[in-house]
Amino acid sequence: MLLLHAQTARLELREFTIDDIANIYALESIPSVARYQKWPPRTWLEAEDVIREIVDDQKSIPREHFELAVWHGRTFIGRVGANVKDGQASLWYSFMPAWNGKGFATEAMKAFISLLGPVRLKIECDPRNTRSWRLAERLGFAKIRLTEKEFVCKGEWVGSLVYQKEPPPPPCLETIEEDEESS
Numbered sequence: 537m538l539l540l541h542a543q544t545a546r547l548e549l550r551e552f553t554i555d556d557i558a559n560i561y562a563l564e565s566i567p568s569v570a571r572y573q574k575w576p577p578r579t580w581l582e583a584e585d586v587i588r589e590i591v592d593d594q595k596s597i598p599r600e601h602f603e604l605a606v607w608h609g610r611t612f613i614g615r616v617g618a619n620v621k622d623g624q625a626s627l628w629y630s631f632m633p634a635w636n637g638k639g640f641a642t643e644a645m646k647a648f649i650s651l652l653g654p655v656r657l658k659i660e661c662d663p664r665n666t667r668s669w670r671l672a673e674r675l676g677f678a679k680i681r682l683t684e685k686e687f688v689c690k691g692e693w694v695g696s697l698v699y700q701k702e703p704p705p706p707p708c709l710e711t712i713e714e715d716e717e718s719s
């Protein structure tokens with residue numbers, strides 16, 4: 537099983553377990569967290585389903601769905617996730633409003649992205665979700681597409697803003713040869 541873990545200056549990113557139902561419920565039952573998602577605020581039963589799916593996905597080979605719980609000390613503050621396939625990762629994130637505005641999402645996403653390795657990264661969000669696209673820009677993503685009316689969700693037309701970041705180029709051959717000669 538491929539399990540991920542990261543430690544940053546202020547945060548720990550760890551795999552979800554079946555004991556995290558209350559944490560997902562606490563986060564995703566908040567109306568402002570669900571505002572720009574396709575789903576309404578989650579019920580407890582929906583939170584149970586979310587956790588079961590996340591835990592099941594951890595066992596998939598190859599693993600394509602990565603989802604980590606973000607902890608600040610002993611407090612669960614959010615989640616980061618990615619679907620990774622064919623060298624491309626679609627990313628998402630959501631954090632407890634009480635912990636917004638402190639750079640935690642930026643710090644967690646930087647650590648999460650380095651765990652994913654050299655893949656092309658994508659973030660798609662509702663153009664009205666200013667905090668989300670500002671996070672993409674803080675992470676160095678480039679805006680590649682804006683569609684004003686993409687689909688109808690929760691009774692209204694929703695646009696789509698897509699950000700992308702290319703993986704860093706592989707180290708060049710000369711550098712490797714130089715390093716080998718000098719060692």
Ligand SMILES: CC(C)(COP(=O)(O)OP(=O)(O)OC[C@H]1O[C@@H](n2cnc3c(N)ncnc32)[C@H](O)[C@@H]1OP(=O)(O)O)[C@@H](O)C(=O)NCCC(=O)NCCS
Pocket residue numbers: 568569570572573628629630631632635636637638639640641642643660661662665667668670671
């Ligand atoms: C999207 C979301 C994660 C962004 O959260 P955020 O708090 O704006 O992002 P960060 O935690 O990186 O904090 C950035 C803010 O902290 C400030 N900050 C303080 N210290 C910082 C540091 N060390 N590093 C970076 N930023 C720092 C930044 O200046 C920025 O301030 P601003 O809000 O005045 O612009 C959050 O709004 C959220 O969870 N929304 C609900 C779920 C959602 O919509 N998800 C996206 C679906 S596509």
